[in-house]
Amino acid sequence: SQQGEEDPQALSIQEGENATMNCSYKTSINNLQWYRQNSGRGLVHLILIRSNEREKHSGRLRVTLDTSKKSSSLLITASRAADTASYFCAGKVQGAQKLVFGQGTRLTINP
Amino acid sequence: EAGVTQFPSHSVIEKGQTVTLRCDPISGHDNLYWYRRVMGKEIKFLLHFVKESKQDESGMPNNRFLAERTGGTYSTLKVQPAELEDSGVYFCASSQGLGPNYEQYFGPGTRLTVT
Numbered sequence: 170s171q172q173g174e175e176d177p178q179a180l181s182i183q184e185g186e187n188a189t190m191n192c193s194y195k196t197s198i199n200n201l202q203w204y205r206q207n208s209g210r211g212l213v214h215l216i217l218i219r220s221n222e223r224e225k226h227s228g229r230l231r232v233t234l235d236t237s238k239k240s241s242s243l244l245i246t247a248s249r250a251a252d253t254a255s256y257f258c259a260g261k262v263q264g265a266q267k268l269v270f271g272q273g274t275r276l277t278i279n280p
Numbered sequence: 281e282a283g284v285t286q287f288p289s290h291s292v293i294e295k296g297q298t299v300t301l302r303c304d305p306i307s308g309h310d311n312l313y314w315y316r317r318v319m320g321k322e323i324k325f326l327l328h329f330v331k332e333s334k335q336d337e338s339g340m341p342n343n344r345f346l347a348e349r350t351g352g353t354y355s356t357l358k359v360q361p362a363e364l365e366d367s368g369v370y371f372c373a374s375s376q377g378l379g380p381n382y383e384q385y386f387g388p389g390t391r392l393t394v395t
Contacts (some may be wrong), residue, residue, distance in 0.1 A: 199380035211388035219380045229315055267325035
């Protein structure tokens with residue numbers, strides 16, 4: 170299977186703390202994208218990191234990519250209640266256009 | 281600018297019936313993708329259109345699923361006849377181009393329940 174894995178599957182922290190989610194994948198990728206899904210809603214694109222990049226920032230988001238370990242991490246700093254959602258990583262398969270998703274991390278921010 | 285839209289948002293049908301899902305991509309996006317998430321599993325790729333042509337159908341589960349994109353605008357995904365294991369959320373996505381710099385933007389999904 171080409172599907173990835175995310176760790177942890179669920180994370181609960183206090184508002185203001187930082188949240189780190191990890192993702193591992195099995196196939197070679199061109200880029201890795203992170204998405205957020207609020208309950209019952211669609212996937213919202215957060216950030217894209219190319220395979221030749223190691224780190225990328227966007228607002229309170231920081232993404233790292235280690236292609237040698239086939240892993241990525243998403244850090245959300247100064248978390249807010251509104252960050253409560255499921256977060257998915259998705260690698261764009263090399264030589265194809267499809268995304269291969271991880272199982273997702275359910276993040277809960279407690280006020 | 282409108283995002284990817286999908287219709288209906290939720291469909292409940294009986295086993296053996298037919299259902300057609302629709303996706304309208306972001307205007308100007310030639311690339312359209314279908315994905316689905318069945319209960320407890322990961323989101324999985326179904327197929328990819330470039331304009332009206334099927335570029336990659338490797339994820340289509342069986343011949344009960346038929347995707348079309350006549351005219352290269354909106355797309356439909358028909359399930360005929362539906363089975364219980366087809367229940368899940370069907371997502372559509374679109375992208376402006378190919379290659380490592382292009383994001384795929386997803387619609388809200390259609391929740392399909394087969395009873």
